[in-house]
Amino acid sequence: MANNHSLLSASLDGTIRAWDLFRYRNFKTFTTPSPRQFVSLTADQSGEVICAGTLDSFEIYVWSMKTGRLLDVLSGHQGPVHGLMFSPISAILASSSWDKTVRLWDVFESKGAVETFQHSHDVLTLAYRPDGRQIACSTLDGLINFWDPFDGLLMYTIEGRRDISGGRLMTDRRSAANTSIGKYFTTLCYSADGSYILAGGNSKYICMYDIGEQVRKSFL
Structure with a gap:
């Protein structure tokens, strides 16, 4: 409050x-x-x-x-x-x-x-960028969509399903694609300067993405 x-x-x-x-x-x-x-x-x-x-x-x-x-x-x-x-x-x-x-x-x-x-799938959560000029939305298919709230335009999308599943282990006989089924983000949070976004969901990983480059920077 x-x-x-x-x-x-x-x-x-x-x-x-x-x-x-x-x-x-x-x-x-x-x-x-x-x-x-x-x-x-x-x-x-x-x-x-x-x-x-x-x-x-x-x-x-x-x-x-x-x-x-x-x-x-x-x-x-x-x-x-x-x-x-x-x-x-x-x-x-x-x-x-x-x-x-x-x-x-x-x-x-x-x-x-x-x-x-x-969106093409259920929207699970959202977050405003600190400057109010962007909204990030997580969907059931493991995507994070970024919208311009003023123009109503989809700016870009990050595919996070395989990231949240942690990829494939050498001992895992299933492919990374198979192990990523049902993986999605339920929590989103921007960094204070709005350049990164943290995403967590139904796995043990928290992923941090560089929004400008639209790439994952690290696992937490």
Whole structure:
């Protein structure tokens, strides 16, 4: 959170909770009129607005941090909303879903989705570059797609499936292609200067890529 004194958590139990890091207590709980299962969570730069994505209804709920009041419900996705992040330079919210799309929302204007980026596979997570001028999205086929959020254009793609599987060992009779099946990234994070991206998922490896060169630099 913006004040560095609070922690937010989302749960399948249908609640969003705010925790006081000094007093170690849950000081506010955010709920919905009907029970929902929450799988993603973010707050705007000011910490005044909280958004959470659902597993079951495919909606995004928006609350006021100060009052705890439900402000809006964003509808449009056709699958679980597993990724949410506000732009670091504006009030635009980006969401990723298993419906194979990333959507941008003007939360404060209540205009609904203002842009949709279509993918060929389920979108698992996303991240804004620190300057707000690029969005990275991880998909179920092991790709990381990089979008220009202003022009709505796909800039380039990194194939990460074989990297996350760690390649092939000498003792492994299966090919690297076979062992990479079902490998994908579920977490993305840019470096502070935006030149590298860290990606982790369903393996023991964290991969670091040079975005400009679109190549893997190291395993962690």
